[in-house]
Amino acid sequence: MLDLKNVSLTYSNGSKPVQALRGIDMKIEKGRSYAVIGPSGCGKTSLIYIMAGLMAPTQGEVLLHGEKLVKPERGTALILQEYGLLSWKTVWENAALGLVLRKVPEREIKEILERVFEELALTECIDRYPKQLSGGQKQRVALARALSLHPDILLMDEPLSALDALTREYMQKVIFNLLKRHQITCVLVTHSIEEAVYLGQEIIIFTACPGKICAKIANPAQGAEDYRDQLSFHEKCTEVRASLEVHSQSEE
Amino acid sequence: MKNSYLKNDKFLTYSSAIVIFFLAWELLALLLQNPALPRPIPALVSFFNVLPEGLWKHFLVSTYRVLTSLLLGLALAVPLGLYIGRNAKLDKWLSPQIYLLYPVPKIALLPVIFAIFNIGDLSKVILIVLIIFFQILIITRDAAKNIPDSTILSVLSLGATSREIYSHVIIPGCLPEIFTAVRISLGTAISVLFFAESFATFEGLGYFIFEAWSRINYPEMFAGIIAISLQGFVLFILVNLLQRVICPWLFK
Ligand SMILES: Nc1ncnc2c1ncn2[C@@H]1O[C@H](COP(=O)(O)OP(=O)(O)OP(=O)(O)O)[C@@H](O)[C@H]1O
Numbered sequence: 001m002l003d004l005k006n007v008s009l010t011y012s013n014g015s016k017p018v019q020a021l022r023g024i025d026m027k028i029e030k031g032r033s034y035a036v037i038g039p040s041g042c043g044k045t046s047l048i049y050i051m052a053g054l055m056a057p058t059q060g061e062v063l064l065h066g067e068k069l070v071k072p073e074r075g076t077a078l079i080l081q082e083y084g085l086l087s088w089k090t091v092w093e094n095a096a097l098g099l100v101l102r103k104v105p106e107r108e109i110k111e112i113l114e115r116v117f118e119e120l121a122l123t124e125c126i127d128r129y130p131k132q133l134s135g136g137q138k139q140r141v142a143l144a145r146a147l148s149l150h151p152d153i154l155l156m157d158e159p160l161s162a163l164d165a166l167t168r169e170y171m172q173k174v175i176f177n178l179l180k181r182h183q184i185t186c187v188l189v190t191h192s193i194e195e196a197v198y199l200g201q202e203i204i205i206f207t208a209c210p211g212k213i214c215a216k217i218a219n220p221a222q223g224a225e226d227y228r229d230q231l232s233f234h235e236k237c238t239e240v241r242a243s244l245e246v247h248s249q250s251e252e
Numbered sequence: 253m254k255n256s257y258l259k260n261d262k263f264l265t266y267s268s269a270i271v272i273f274f275l276a277w278e279l280l281a282l283l284l285q286n287p288a289l290p291r292p293i294p295a296l297v298s299f300f301n302v303l304p305e306g307l308w309k310h311f312l313v314s315t316y317r318v319l320t321s322l323l324l325g326l327a328l329a330v331p332l333g334l335y336i337g338r339n340a341k342l343d344k345w346l347s348p349q350i351y352l353l354y355p356v357p358k359i360a361l362l363p364v365i366f367a368i369f370n371i372g373d374l375s376k377v378i379l380i381v382l383i384i385f386f387q388i389l390i391i392t393r394d395a396a397k398n399i400p401d402s403t404i405l406s407v408l409s410l411g412a413t414s415r416e417i418y419s420h421v422i423i424p425g426c427l428p429e430i431f432t433a434v435r436i437s438l439g440t441a442i443s444v445l446f447f448a449e450s451f452a453t454f455e456g457l458g459y460f461i462f463e464a465w466s467r468i469n470y471p472e473m474f475a476g477i478i479a480i481s482l483q484g485f486v487l488f489i490l491v492n493l494l495q496r497v498i499c500p501w502l503f504k
């Protein structure tokens with residue numbers, strides 16, 4: 001559904017141009033989940049912005065459902081590392097924002113959000129402001145805002161990196177269940193090898209300077225309930241780690 | 253629980269500020285033993301004597317001038333500040349101009365202002381607006397500049413138009429700093445007004461104080477000074493209350 005063809009991106013606003021991405025080819029297929037992993041500064045955030053239609057590549061093209069992507073599209077939801085919650089809106093107002101901007105009638109917003117809040121166990125936080133929430137709760141509000149829009153594709157940029165280990169594992173499970181239940185197509189950027197293996201049916205490995213895809217690792221066993229406890233999970237993690245190490249060494 | 257505790261606390265801190273103010277005054281007056289600094293009790297007596305006789309009218313006129321200037325200053329500087337803050341190119345061109353004009357002593361321009369706007373109320377308001385305009389402009393511009401791009405991008409990804417970005421993100425995000433600007437320019441406005449009322453008018457607290465001074469009636473002069481302090485005190489409290497209503501998220 002989302003095709004990136006030979007996408008390159010150069011930032012030229014600084015004193016000297018920085019090439020963030022070079023020659024990226026990616027095919028995002030409906031209902032599948034992709035984990036993008038790579039060293040810091042390799043252009044993962046830039047890639048997500050391009051996929052979301054927030055930035056145009058300087059070269060190549062991005063096609064959504066076969067049409068050129070020029071602006072944020074309705075079916076795409078984005079979750080950023082700092083959650084993108086607005087501190088001046090309550091949890092409810094934050095989660096409702098996407099629907100409000102789409103001029104959905106209030107009664108319908110209420111119905112949709114009540115269901116989503118139930119699913120994400122957020123009901124008792126409705127009237128709070130973001131600063132009254134824990135990191136995990138904030139992340140669930142961001143998820144609620146995205147899910148309320150019934151997205152075809154969910155783009156997440158290191159959504160869990162600000163969480164402690166336990167909350168993080170819990171949230172991985174939350175995301176895992178959501179993806180499975182709603183059959184959402186998903187691109188997840190992460191720093192964590194375990195997270196990539198747990199959530200990504202395909203793991204895409206980037207190298208830095210400029211960001212390029214250096215390997216795509218299939219992860220067919222992903223999706224099993226207790227995958228994290230299986231031997232194949234750990235073998236896959238080792239494979240991804242080895243690939244990351246090989247490619248970061250060859251850069252030096 | 254936290255709130256009621258805060259409220260009692262607030263009453264205590266504000267009333268003790270008044271007590272300490274008068275105690276310090278009493279002490280200084282006792283030390284100086286000079287008619288130019290009357291003791292607080294006679295000054296207060298004089299304040300309550302002249303209040304019904306016309307001081308109240310001067311109080312209202314000055315308050316009207318301060319509030320008009322403040323509102324006008326906000327109406328001009330806030331939209332411009334928000335816009336410049338979010339437009340790097342415009343900022344690059346306008347900021348040098350702002351820095352050039354900001355330090356120009358506007359009070360020295362009073363003859364020019366009189367020549368253009370005559371000697372009436374308007375020229376006093378214009379003088380204050382000229383001065384507080386830059387304070388509000390710079391504070392608002394910096395506040396707008398500091399809103400993280402990622403916050404704006406995440407709302408853009410929900411399909412917001414640029415007008416909706418202003419109403420949902422930039423304006424509410426800058427409100428706390430706009431209130432800071434209001435507090436700072438309120439103090440400035442009151443002190444500039446005092447100067448502007450010292451001539452070419454027969455109304456206002458500035459006029460009242462200078463007139464009492466010319467008669468060497470120090471208790472009455474201090475009645476005027478008490479009135480100005482009271483004016484500022486009440487206005488500051490009102491601004492704080494307004495902020496509680498408009499920015500509830502800051503007080504959770
Ligand atoms: N707005 C910008 N202007 C100029 N250069 C930028 C801009 N944003 C990012 N870059 C540069 O582009 C490169 C890729 O940045 P990007 O944020 O996409 O990396 P990333 O993989 O998300 O990094 P991290 O893992 O640290 O989040 C970096 O070298 C960065 O310095």
Ligand SMILES: [Mg+2]
Binds near residue numbers: 044045046157
């Ligand atoms: Mg990033």
